[in-house]
Structures are given as C-alpha cells and as structure tokens.
Amino acid sequence: MFFADSDTPVPHGTLEVGEEPEKQPFARMRVIRRDKWTEKILVEALITAAKLPGESPQLPPVEALFYTWGDFPLIDRDISMNLWKLHYKFDAEYSFSDGYPVGLAPEILSVLIPEKLMPLAVNRDNPVARDSLFEIIRQDINAFDVETQLSPVDLRMDRVSISTDTRRNVNIAEQLFAAGGVDAESLCRVIPDNRLLLRNLPAFFPIQITDYCPQACSYCPFPKFSGDPRDGRNYMPLDVFEDLCRRIIDFAGDAVIGLSLWGEPAAHPEIGKLIRAALAAGSRVLIETSGIGWNRTLLEELAGEKETDRIMWIVSLDASDPELYRTLRGEGQVEAEETARHLTKLFGSNCWLQAVRMKENEEHLEEFYKKWNAEGAQVIIQKYDSYASYLPERQPADLSPLQRFPCWHLKRDMPVLIDGSVPVCRDDLGRRDVSGNVFKENIEKVWAAGNELHVKHVSGEFPGPCADCDEYYCFNF
Ligand code: SF4
Ligand code: SF4
Known part of the structure; x- marks a missing residue:
C-alpha cells in the first residue's frame, strides 16, 4: 500500500490500483493517488x-x-x-x-x-x-x-x-x-x-506586531506590565517584519509565526500584507484575536487565496453570557462573535473559538461549548496562565504532572517583542533573562542563548520564573 499526492513519482516496483502485477519485481505495493x-x-x-x-x-x-x-x-x-x-x-x-x-x-x-x-x-x-x-x-x-x-x-x-x-x-x-x-x-x-x-531549532515564533489592544482583559498580564493596551500606538513596520520572517525560515527551515504576542493583530494598519509576507516566507501563521477590528473583505480575500490552509485562527471569547464576557474582556462581544462566525465559515477546521478556563467562568464553560458546538464551530478550552505567579492563581484545578520535566516552550518557542528583543520565555514578564535582539544580532546566536536555561531544566533545576510556572507541560507547536 502506498499513498501519494499527485506530484509524488511512483516508486519503482509499485502498481497503480487496477494495474496487473505480473511484470513487477515485487507486487506488494500499490498506489492510491489523490490531488x-x-x-x-x-x-x-x-x-x-x-x-x-x-x-x-x-x-x-x-x-x-x-x-x-x-x-x-x-x-x-x-x-x-x-x-x-x-x-x-x-x-x-x-x-x-x-x-x-x-x-x-x-x-x-x-x-x-x-x-x-x-x-x-x-x-x-x-x-x-x-x-x-x-x-x-x-x-x-x-x-x-x-x-x-x-x-x-x-x-x-x-x-x-x-x-x-x-x-x-x-x-x-x-x-x-x-x-x-x-x-x-x-x-x-x-x-x-x-x-x-x-532542544534544536525553534518551531514557534510569537511576534509582537503592535502594542495596541481594543480590550484590557481581566486575566491578561499585558495591561499590568505595559499600561492600558487601548493606548498602544506602536506597530512593527512591514519591511522589518518581512525581513524577520525570511530570516526565521532561513534559520529554522519551517516555523509557525504568531502575530498576536501582546497586541491585537487586526489593529495593525498593514495586517493583510503582514499575513501574506509570513506565508510568502514559507511559514504557517497563527492569529489569535479578540475578533474586534477585522475588515470583512480582507478575511474573505485571505480565505480565497492559495495558502489559506496555512493560516490558523483562534478567537478568544471566554464566555457566551454577556455579563460575564464584559467582566472578563470588556466591551465588544457582538462584534467578536460575528467575527467568530465569519471566520468559522471561511476557514472551517483552521478556526477555533477559545475560552480560558478560570474560576470565574468555570460554571459557564458547558454552556459556552454547547452554544458554539451547535453552530458547528470548534471550541478549545485553554488553561489559565498566571505567568509564573505574576497574576493571582485563578485555575479551578491543578492539572500539572506529578513529575516535572523540561519545558516545552523553552525547547520550541522564540518570542520576539516589537523592538526585536527576545525574552528567553514569554512568561518571564520581569524579563530577567533576555536572549538578545533579533534586529541587531544573528537569530541563531540569540536562540543559542536559551541553551543555558534548558541545561538547567534537563538537570532538574527550575530557576527564576520557572520555579513558579506550570506552563512547561502545555504543548503548542
Ligand atoms: S485581547 Fe489579548 S492581549 Fe489584549 S488584553 Fe485581551 S487577552 Fe490581553
Ligand atoms: S517553565 Fe514557564 S517560565 Fe520557565 S521557560 Fe517554561 S514557560 Fe517559561
């Protein structure tokens, strides 16, 4: 049995389904092709x-x-x-x-x-x-x-x-x-x-393309460490972003580029060009969004493009109850839900609607799940992150493994802030450990600076923010 796409040459000695086997050196392998x-x-x-x-x-x-x-x-x-x-x-x-x-x-x-x-x-x-x-x-x-x-x-x-x-x-x-x-x-x-x-090459590059957010969510550390994100005014220039994407792919070979580190991607004035630039560099693109501020025409154009399969969407909603939504996220639920429906329709299995599981919404999650499931949407329930005790603990239950192991994010993630600086970890909001700056230094060198902490994790030491962090067992890319 051999499955192949239409561009894969048929290996020597294989048969198309329906072909007679008699002249083949071996006849165990048969091909089913699909485009x-x-x-x-x-x-x-x-x-x-x-x-x-x-x-x-x-x-x-x-x-x-x-x-x-x-x-x-x-x-x-x-x-x-x-x-x-x-x-x-x-x-x-x-x-x-x-x-x-x-x-x-x-x-x-x-x-x-x-x-x-x-x-x-x-x-x-x-x-x-x-x-x-x-x-x-x-x-x-x-x-x-x-x-x-x-x-x-x-x-x-x-x-x-x-x-x-x-x-x-x-x-x-x-x-x-x-x-x-x-x-x-x-x-x-x-x-x-x-x-x-x-720990070899990074796989996930969450990039801060803007420091503006239309919401200041109650469980998000962003407002606490940078002030009200609704006052953000900074945007990563397109040419800087394009160059960064090219260098990321040159270095890592493949990557998922996230456009949502501490900012709402829809707010970037050239968001369409940024998404296309990341796709053109050869990466997959992850867009986590509040669902507020998107241009419908742009979404429809993106859904019709050849690379649409490489775009993944997560719409953060957290609650379906309007009062609870307002408590957790602020204003904007109607627009956010409309965007969620639109993205689900346009991107299907590449779109997820997310609720972060917290004490505050625990009892409402079933209702949230049922509502969106009935509309044919995919729902993900995300673990609450206290950012190494930077925020109060709001997890309803501790699901961490009994035995600790080296952090997945340390092995795979390379977050890049709007000024090009790279914290060893996104969760280290005190930024005690900065690996370097990718606008000024070689990406490989900046990535290698994280090896030291990884060596400690492998030997069972979890210093600094890692001591209070339980994100190590959460897998992304
Ligand atoms: S939209 Fe996202 S980044 Fe912005 S405040 Fe809310 S959770 Fe934080
Ligand atoms: S354990 Fe937590 S703080 Fe340490 S590298 Fe992993 S995610 Fe970051």
Whole structure:
C-alpha cells in the first residue's frame, strides 16, 4: 500500500490500483493517488485499499492494512512484528503502539474497519496529521476492538518524532542516532539520557506586531506590565517584519509565526500584507484575536487565496453570557462573535473559538461549548496562565504532572517583542533573562542563548520564573 499526492513519482516496483502485477519485481505495493489529502479522503482511500483483490486469483484479498508514513526512516521491525501478532491473536480492528517516539511503528487496521470509520470522518476536511487515524477512532473508541503495545519507557511527554519532515526533526533524529538510538529499544534508553539533544531549532515564533489592544482583559498580564493596551500606538513596520520572517525560515527551515504576542493583530494598519509576507516566507501563521477590528473583505480575500490552509485562527471569547464576557474582556462581544462566525465559515477546521478556563467562568464553560458546538464551530478550552505567579492563581484545578520535566516552550518557542528583543520565555514578564535582539544580532546566536536555561531544566533545576510556572507541560507547536 502506498499513498501519494499527485506530484509524488511512483516508486519503482509499485502498481497503480487496477494495474496487473505480473511484470513487477515485487507486487506488494500499490498506489492510491489523490490531488489533496484530508482526513475524510484518507478514510475513503483506506476503504479502497481494504477492497483490493489478492495478488493472484489463488490468494485471498488483503488481510489487514499497515498504515505508516513515507518519511519515517526507522520503522521498527520488532515492534511492528509484535503489534501484528497482537492484532492477529486478538482479532483486533485497530492496533497501535503508545509511549514510543512518533515514527517507529505502523498502525494496523482490520479490513473491516475503514467502512465503519466513514461516519466519524465525514465532516473532517482538515489536512491529514500524524495522529489522524487515532483521532478519528477516538471519537467513538469504545465501539472498536483496539489493541495497544506499550513502550517500556513512557516517552510521550518528550514528543520526539523520528521523521524527516523538518530540519529540526532530522537534526534530532540524526543526533539521537549518533548517540546510539538506532531502533525502538535503544531509543527508549538513549532519549532519557540525552534530553539536551531535544532542544534544536525553534518551531514557534510569537511576534509582537503592535502594542495596541481594543480590550484590557481581566486575566491578561499585558495591561499590568505595559499600561492600558487601548493606548498602544506602536506597530512593527512591514519591511522589518518581512525581513524577520525570511530570516526565521532561513534559520529554522519551517516555523509557525504568531502575530498576536501582546497586541491585537487586526489593529495593525498593514495586517493583510503582514499575513501574506509570513506565508510568502514559507511559514504557517497563527492569529489569535479578540475578533474586534477585522475588515470583512480582507478575511474573505485571505480565505480565497492559495495558502489559506496555512493560516490558523483562534478567537478568544471566554464566555457566551454577556455579563460575564464584559467582566472578563470588556466591551465588544457582538462584534467578536460575528467575527467568530465569519471566520468559522471561511476557514472551517483552521478556526477555533477559545475560552480560558478560570474560576470565574468555570460554571459557564458547558454552556459556552454547547452554544458554539451547535453552530458547528470548534471550541478549545485553554488553561489559565498566571505567568509564573505574576497574576493571582485563578485555575479551578491543578492539572500539572506529578513529575516535572523540561519545558516545552523553552525547547520550541522564540518570542520576539516589537523592538526585536527576545525574552528567553514569554512568561518571564520581569524579563530577567533576555536572549538578545533579533534586529541587531544573528537569530541563531540569540536562540543559542536559551541553551543555558534548558541545561538547567534537563538537570532538574527550575530557576527564576520557572520555579513558579506550570506552563512547561502545555504543548503548542
Ligand atoms: S485581547 Fe489579548 S492581549 Fe489584549 S488584553 Fe485581551 S487577552 Fe490581553
Ligand atoms: S517553565 Fe514557564 S517560565 Fe520557565 S521557560 Fe517554561 S514557560 Fe517559561
């Protein structure tokens, strides 16, 4: 089985579906091509694959589907074999491994399952992700016979991906390989002993493009450290931003560029050009917004452009009750909700409506969820952040892991303020540790300045703001 997009050359020895196998050197691999892959299209392709005939009239049809990715260089023979034995012995419908780095084991599906997945995938027009199959099944997991092979060491929190999809992952995989991590068994030993290697190139660049906000939200540290954001008057010039985006991609290879660090992106007078500049540089773009101040025509134009799949939207709403909204965020709910509906319509699975979970809105979150769910919108509930005790604790519950581990943001995030300065961490609002200034220095050098704190985290020390911070376990990009 080989899934490919329309630009992928068919490898030697593969067959298009329907082609006769007789002249091929091996006939195990068959190709299903699609111009575009979404999760729904993936399930349709699996349905097709499950019905493929055997390789000769004497052989039975396909017995099971092994699903994996072409950019996983270290698919492990032993896990694959054990998983297959488990799958076969218990006549499972879906078998997967858990706790290993991504990329070491296939997922195995019974040929009976793809048809059953279609009702769960029918509205999933989002692009295929590494965990798409699991996420589709998870919607109704009790309806399926599932078998799991667990890793001897739980490495989920390290989120290592042994893949060749990004410069970052290639570097990490090669360094782990050089340290002796050549298969699943050795990687389970090598990764815990070499966590220093897991900080490689940054992946997420939240950038402050303006210091203006139309709201001064009650749970946001921005008003506290910089005064009323409704008085902000500064904007990052377009040419400065363009140059920064180019340098980011040159350095990191790929990136998610966020346009919402301490400011409302809609307020930037050239926001459309900024979004297009980040896309043109080759990045994905994350826009977190209050939903206030957007030009409808611009949103419609962006939704119609070729790169629209690389724009992600989060609209911060926090409450559906007008009184509560006003308490948390101030004025503007009607406009914010209209924008939320408009963005949902235009950007579909790339748009989320967010509520930060706090003591104040805890009881209202179900109502919030139901309201937007009924309108077909995607809802995310975000953890409250006290910014290392800079703000009062307002979390209704402490969900942090029992055992602390190195911070995800320290490994992956590089925040850039409007003057080009880079705090080691966005949560360090006292800015005790500034890594440098990307308008004056080389990005690589500025990023490397964060290694020192990472070394401390790996050795179990959490100094300064980190001591009071529980954001370390929250994953973004
Ligand atoms: S809109 Fe965002 S950045 Fe602005 S005050 Fe509210 S939470 Fe803070
Ligand atoms: S632990 Fe908190 S303060 Fe420390 S680097 Fe991570 S997010 Fe920043």
